[in-house]
Amino acid sequence: MxxxxxxxxxxxxxxxxxxxxxxxxxxxxxxxxxxxxxxxxxxxxxxxxxxxxxxxxxxxxxxxxxxxxxxxxxxxxxxxxxxxxxxxxxxxxxxxxxxxxxxxxxxxxxxxxxxxxxxxAPGTFIGGGLQTCRKLIDDGAIGRPVACSGFMMSHGAEHWHPDPAFLYQVGAGPMFDMGPYYLTALTTMLGPITRVAGTAGIQISPRIITSKPQYGEEIIVRTPDHVTGTFTFVSGVIGTLITSTAVWGSVLPRIEIYGTEGTLSVPDPNSLGGPVRLSKAGSSEWEEVPLTHGHADSHLMWGIGVADMAHALVSGRAHRASGAQGYHVLELMQAFLESSRDAQYAHIQSTIERPKALPLGLPEDLLDD
Ligand SMILES: NC(=O)c1ccc[n+]([C@@H]2O[C@H](COP(=O)([O-])OP(=O)(O)OC[C@H]3O[C@@H](n4cnc5c(N)ncnc54)[C@H](O)[C@@H]3O)[C@@H](O)[C@H]2O)c1
Incomplete structure (x- = not known):
């Protein structure tokens, strides 16, 4: 090759x-x-x-x-x-x-x-954790999906990132910085979103940098650091999402998908691995589902979307982490903020086709041609 x-x-x-x-x-x-x-x-x-x-x-x-x-x-x-x-x-x-x-x-x-x-980016949905979730949903493990939720609760990056100011400017904040992981994962599993209702605000400003080398410097927050919203998929599934860098602690799950026959607990979409857990209708138990796909190890993270694009160029197939999906996610993220500002639903103009699921059994250093 x-x-x-x-x-x-x-x-x-x-x-x-x-x-x-x-x-x-x-x-x-x-x-x-x-x-x-x-x-x-x-x-x-x-x-x-x-x-x-x-x-x-x-x-x-x-x-x-x-x-x-x-x-x-x-x-x-x-x-x-x-x-x-x-x-x-x-x-x-x-x-x-x-x-x-x-x-x-x-x-x-x-x-x-x-x-x-x-x-x-992100290409994390190409990893074993989210591909396993995608397969479970497509195979009907939770029946017909009816709703989903996502929670990205954090207190920002000023305690570890060496140059964190950009994360609080327009074009970043928790929605533009972390929302892509959640919205890309959700739209990969459940398809495109058609409308969004958001509530967002700047809740904690200024921020004091405690990482090096800018220790002690102040950041004025210029974009909402707590963004919440509900949204509707073209399929009718109803979603809820919070992305926040104004929260110290939380025990909320990363992503859950609710279906007529059970609930799927989805791993952190800012990772390639598991755990994937399933609770079937009528049971209060959770079973951990073994991953059906490889590419779950963190050493493959970040470049996996580029590797997929390279295989796509070699063979002429479509690449998975596409500009079209990036644009749909961008429109959604902006919609959360504009809906909040305008106090009305934001209707989404763009749509996507779900990127093709990965085949089973690929070696770790390769994706499909
Ligand atoms: N740091 C992370 O953990 C992380 C994780 C996932 C994604 N990202 C994304 O990766 C991107 C970069 O993040 P980062 O944390 O590495 O930021 P960074 O500030 O550490 O690095 C960005 C680099 O880009 C350079 N740069 C800026 N404008 C340029 C230009 N016009 N031409 C050439 N170079 C230019 C800067 O000099 C800097 O070296 C962002 O989009 C961020 O959202 C970062």
Whole structure:
């Protein structure tokens, strides 16, 4: 199998995790790294043995690179992705696709015009935990799904992220930063969403950074840090979601899916593994369901969506973590905030087809062709 050469733009915190995954998938080869802070690109290249550290422009001019992986901060996603597309590259971007619907639509339209692909994180739904849940639902283990809930309850990242201010600006916050994991998982399992009703607010500001090197600095929160809402799937399933960075402790589950014949307890969508648990109608017991699919180990996380896109490029099939899904999720996230601001339902214009389920029995270093 031929390897697909990738170049990474944005060599901050998450780039190391991507570069570790690249080593684990035989289809991927990282050939160049870039960052506006070129010292960061150089340091990562040395750490992971990537041959070239260069400017964005030099990376985009490299004819061997087939996928540009955009790991910049959300506020830079649009410009970096558009530049990659203009250079004729396929682009896989970290979430969110962009920070507004309009910017997201520009990326999708530019890629269509240029005949290149757009992929968008998260790819965690390709992992063994969520693929097992998908199979259980499709096989009827909980009967007909009627409702679902998701809870992302945290107190933010200013105690661990080395440069956390971007997480409290427009285009981040708990909904744009963590909502993609929940909304991508839910729409992968249950299909597209048609309307959203949100309530959101800035509940705790300013924030004091307790991580290094910015210990003691203040962040003014510019986007809601507690976002709640209900939503309706095209299928009629009714959902509830809270994403918060204004909560210290919580025992709420990550995701549950309720059906006519039982309830599915879904693992953390910001992971590839389990546990997957099932409670059947009429029973108060929970059984842990063995994972039906591989790719459940955390060392495969982050780059799994890129690896899937690389296999898709080699064989010509559709890639799973798609720009279309990234755009649907972006529209949903913005809808939670706009519905709250306008005190009315937000009606969703975009739709998606669920990405194809993974076949059983794949080796750990490969996805399907
Ligand atoms: N840190 C995490 O745990 C994590 C997890 C999942 C996803 N993400 C996502 O990954 C992305 C990056 O997050 P991070 O935590 O690595 O941020 P970071 O701030 O640590 O790194 C971002 C890097 O992008 C560079 N950059 C910014 N604008 C640029 C531009 N125009 N051209 C080239 N380089 C540019 C910065 O210099 C920096 O090195 C975000 O979209 C975030 O949502 C982060």
């Amino acid at each position: 031929r390897k697909v050469k990738i170049g990474i733009i944005g060599c901050g915190n998450i780039s190391a995790a991507y570069l570790r995954t690249v080593r684990s998938f035989s289809v991927l080869e990282a050939v160049a790294l870039a960052d506006i802070d070129q010292a960061r690109a150089k340091a990562r290249a040395e750490e992971f043995g990537v041959p070239v550290a260069c400017s964005n422009e030099e990376l985009l001019a490299n004819p061997g690179i087939e996928i540009v992986v955009n790991l910049t901060i959300p506020q830079a996603h649009r410009d970096v992705s558009l530049a990659a597309i203009a250079a004729g590259k396929n682009v896989y971007t970290e979430k969110p696709l962009a920070i507004t619907r309009e910017d997201g639509a520009k990326i999708i339209a530019a890629a269509q015009a240029k005949g290149v692909r757009v992929g968008c």
